[in-house]
Amino acid sequence: MVQARLHRQGRTRLRRERAQPARPVTSADVLVLGGGPAGSAAARTLARLGKSVVVVERSTYHDWRPGESLPPQARTTLAELGVVERLLELEPATSFGIRACWGQSDPYAIDFIFDASGTGCQVDRPRFDAMLASAAADAGAALVTGARLLALELERCCWQACVETAGQRRVFRARALVDATGRSALVARRLGVRRRAFDRLIGLVGLVDLPESAAVESNLLLEAVEDGWWYSAPLPRSRMTVAFMTDADLIGSRACASAFAARLRQAPYTTERVQGLRLRDLRVRSAATARLDEPSGAGWLAVGDAAEAHDPLAGIGLTNAIDSGRRGARALAAALDGDTEAKARYAADTAVSFWRYLRQRTEQYARERRWASSPFWRRRCTDDASSSPGGIGSDAWG
Ligand SMILES: Cc1cc2nc3c(=O)[nH]c(=O)nc-3n(C[C@H](O)[C@H](O)[C@H](O)COP(=O)(O)OP(=O)(O)OC[C@H]3O[C@@H](n4cnc5c(N)ncnc54)[C@H](O)[C@@H]3O)c2cc1C
Incomplete structure (x- = not known):
């Protein structure tokens, strides 16, 4: 019934397409919609398993x-995908740890030096995502x-996508589809x-x-x-990302820039870090914890944020x-080869890891007790924060 609705919507639109000149048709085993980290990891893995794959990505x-x-x-994770060398070629900024004012006003260090996996890093996201996409293409996936x-x-068990790219319309047909469209979870929602x-x-x-001469601490x-938390981290090519995380209803109707500036005054260490520097490209993005009721169905499967999205904390x-792209x-691939239990x-694995994450999230937030009456912290320190079966709606921002 649901599929019939999608089918009807699709057919309506495709009928309009039919008035257009003939378009090249490409067939593949799997169509991956969305070429972010999850989609590229899925495409590279599928291609390595011998499946023909097309990745359709909105951005460039x-x-x-x-x-x-x-x-x-x-x-x-990156080693399992076989992309560590490619990551190093991007010259990411090394991160030796985290400096945190969490649960106390004086900062303390969480040092990666004692982590068996070594240091962390900060990447330039567009370049990181492009690197993963080209790793998928090198494994044999077609990237659009x-x-x-x-x-x-x-x-009839066949997906058909009509896509416009570089002024040209193209049609892709596939036996299965991966929804890797991030938080929009476009296919699953439809x-x-x-x-x-x-x-x-x-x-x-x-x-x-950052000024070339600036000596910026490498740690996040x-x-x-009171109303949330800040993070800031140096990026490659002398830049730094600065973010204020809060609940959508707590900034009310205030303009993004004024809410940002007002809350920055409450954060002395972040203020010190960005003192005298001009903020640009300020955006609002949903960062809500969210998950699909079902991450897979007949002929499709969702990966990455489309399936389950986590708090950046x-x-x-x-x-x-x-x-999740690899899994x-x-x-x-197993389902296409006849394994009826694979999806x-x-x-089930996705559900288990998500509930484990919810418990950890509650524990992380519970370590901050200075604003027990603040709605932001109160909401996160109740049992409901990890066990709410119904959730609180959809994550509409971003
Ligand atoms: C504020 C914030 C800070 C974060 N910080 C961190 C962090 O420090 N570390 C960390 O590990 N994670 C962090 N995250 C989370 C991380 O960014 C996501 O978990 C990750 O990007 C998910 O990857 P994805 O491939 O599932 O989705 P996305 O990265 O969202 O990729 C989805 C892709 O699908 C494409 N797409 C969407 N719709 C269509 C369509 N209709 N047709 C074709 N293509 C489409 C998009 O262009 C995009 O390339 C943060 C998130 C937020 C919001």
Whole structure:
């Protein structure tokens, strides 16, 4: 029934397409919609498993995107994908640890030196995502960038996507589809699968350019305040990302820039770090914890943020995206080869890791007790924060 609705929507749009001149049609085993970290990891894995893959990506990897810190443990995930050398070629900024004002007003150090995986790093996200996409292409995936999805339909177990790229319309057909569209979870939502949000967290995220001569501490700085928390981290090429994380309803109707400036005054260590520097490219992004009720169905599977999205405090977004891209790809390849249980196993594993993450998130927030009556902290320190079966709606920002 749900699929029929998608089918009807798709057919309506495709009928309009038919008035256009003939378009080249490409067939593949799998169509991956979205070429972020999860989509590229899925595509590279599928291609290595011998499946033909097309990745359709909206951007051309030139747009700025938040989410740039890789913890030491990410090295294992990147090694499993076979891209550590490629990462090093991007010359990421090394991170030796985190300086945190969390649970106390004086900063303390969380040192990566004692981590068996080594140091962490900060990457230039567009270049990082482009690197992963080219690793997928090198494994054999066909990569279509700057692509606008015009129509998508599922007909007799075959997906058909009509896409406009470089002024040309193209049609892709595939036996299976990977939804790697990030928090929009475009395909799953169109199929009627519910995406539950567990909080209203948003990030007001911007960049500052650092003077060449500036001696900036390499660590990520984390600073809790009454209505949320700040993070800032130096990036490659003399830049620094600065973000204020809060709940969407707590900044009310204030303009993003004025809410950012007002809250910055509450964070002395972050203020000191950005003193005299001009903030640019300030954006609002959803950072809510969210998950799909079902991360897979007949002929499709969701990976990365599309399947489950985490609070940036956990620092696992990119690692999880790549890991779930790989796991999802293996499940889909097995399903295409006749394993009828593979996608159910993927869904079960995804659920287990998500509930474990929810417990850890509650523990992390519970370490900050200075503003027990503040709505931001109160919401996160109840049992409901980890066990709410219904969630609180959808994460509409970003
Ligand atoms: C403020 C903030 C800070 C964060 N900080 C960190 C951090 O420091 N470390 C960390 O590990 N994680 C962090 N994250 C999380 C991390 O960014 C995400 O978990 C990660 O990007 C998820 O990867 P993904 O591939 O699933 O989705 P995305 O990165 O969102 O990629 C989705 C891709 O799909 C494409 N797409 C979307 N719709 C379409 C369409 N219709 N057609 C074609 N293509 C489409 C997009 O262009 C994009 O390339 C942060 C997140 C936020 C919001």
